Amino acid sequence: METSPGSRPSKAAVFLDRDGVLIEDRNYVHRVEDVKIIPGGPAALKRLTQQGFMLFIVTNQSGIGRGYYTLEDMHRVNAFIEAEYAHAGVRWHRLYFAPEAPDAPSRGRKPSPQFIFDARDEFGVDLARSFMVGDKISDLECGWNAGVERALLVRTGYGSKTEKRYADRMSQAVIVDDLPAAADWIIQRVRSRPDNDPNRGHPGG
Numbered sequence: 408m409e410t411s412p413g414s415r416p417s418k419a420a421v422f423l424d425r426d427g428v429l430i431e432d433r434n435y436v437h438r439v440e441d442v443k444i445i446p447g448g449p450a451a452l453k454r455l456t457q458q459g460f461m462l463f464i465v466t467n468q469s470g471i472g473r474g475y476y477t478l479e480d481m482h483r484v485n486a487f488i489e490a491e492y493a494h495a496g497v498r499w500h501r502l503y504f505a506p507e508a509p510d511a512p513s514r515g516r517k518p519s520p521q522f523i524f525d526a527r528d529e530f531g532v533d534l535a536r537s538f539m540v541g542d543k544i545s546d547l548e549c550g551w552n553a554g555v556e557r558a559l560l561v562r563t564g565y566g567s568k569t570e571k572r573y574a575d576r577m578s579q580a581v582i583v584d585d586l587p588a589a590a591d592w593i594i595q596r597v598r599s600r601p602d603n604d605p606n607r608g609h610p611g612g
């Protein structure tokens with residue numbers, strides 16, 4: 408299915424949750440000194456960049472709506488995380504965040520697929536050939552709601568808890584240990600296609 412606007416070629420993407428996926432989840436991380444990058448994460452995402460995937464961060468930041476920290480705190484932490492990955496050769500395309508508390512109206516708070524749709528519309532992402540990686544059920548639901556090829560659950564962050572608590576829904580998900588394992592799974596998936604380029608060829612064809 409062609410999902411990109413106009414004649415722009417569609418591209419595959421990987422959508423990534425932040426806390427518990429790119430960095431350790433230490434409950435409402437809002438200071439740079441509390442950021443702990445997931446071991447092997449930057450090298451893993453560099454491999455995805457080299458494979459031609461566009462990379463997006465999609466993060467719920469309810470700590471802002473709850474009054475725990477400010478928008479500026481979040482931007483500072485985001486910039487630090489993005490730079491740590493970029494130094495390793497990762498190319499980011501955009502970060503989407505939902506600052507609202509869980510009970511407040513929100514345009515894009517996961518499990519809403521809205522931010523993934525925004526990326527599709529703005530960057531010409533082919534969702535049927537794209538992936539979502541997260542540690543909570545709302546991350547997986549966001550990917551499923553958007554119609555990505557597969558949603559991957561990492562066991563870091565809340566992932567192990569999610570795996571047990573929502574065991575009845577895990578058959579839909581791809582479960583891996585961590586971000587490096589997620590990247591490896593995605594790269595293997597692409598290599599198993601008739602055309603190794605993530606942006607060409609046809610699923611199942």
Ligand SMILES: [Mg+2]
Pocket residue numbers: 424425426427428432541542543564565
């Ligand atoms: Mg998370």
